Amino acid sequence: MNITESIKFDKLQEEKELLKKELAELKQQILYKEDFYFQLFCINCEKVDKCILSSCSKNTLKDYRKNYVLKDNSKYDKLPSKEDKLNNEKVK
Known part of the structure; x- marks a missing residue:
């Protein structure tokens, strides 16, 4: 994996974590x-x-x-x- 792919992967991981947190908050509101x-x-x-x-x-x-x-x-x-x-x- 080169540096560009690594940066993209890290960004996607961060976004995934944010989406998981948002989903957890939304589930509490149901x-x-x-x-x-x-x-x-x-x-x-x-x-x-x-x-x-x-x-x-x-x-x-x-x-x-x-x-x-x-x-x-x-x-x-x-x-x-x-x-x-x-x-x-x-x-x-």
């Missing part, structure tokens, strides 16, 4: 279906799952908004914000 629970929100009385108005007793599913709520907010709190990501890119 949220799965099991991380959420489903809830219905009445659009008439604005109550979750059970309505309080007698007029709501005849509601069909179209009268509800479907929400998926994160079970454990600590997972969400660990996710980086867009501002953090933009600042990190500017530094590089």
Whole structure:
């Protein structure tokens, strides 16, 4: 292997390590279906799952908004914000 090939190889190794680190960070940010629970929100009385108005007793599913709520907010709190990501890119 000559010097040019060696330099290219070293650069590729560095890039590979950076990509591995980035992949590890992205894997930590993945949220799965099991991380959420489903809830219905009445659009008439604005109550979750059970309505309080007698007029709501005849509601069909179209009268509800479907929400998926994160079970454990600590997972969400660990996710980086867009501002953090933009600042990190500017530094590089």
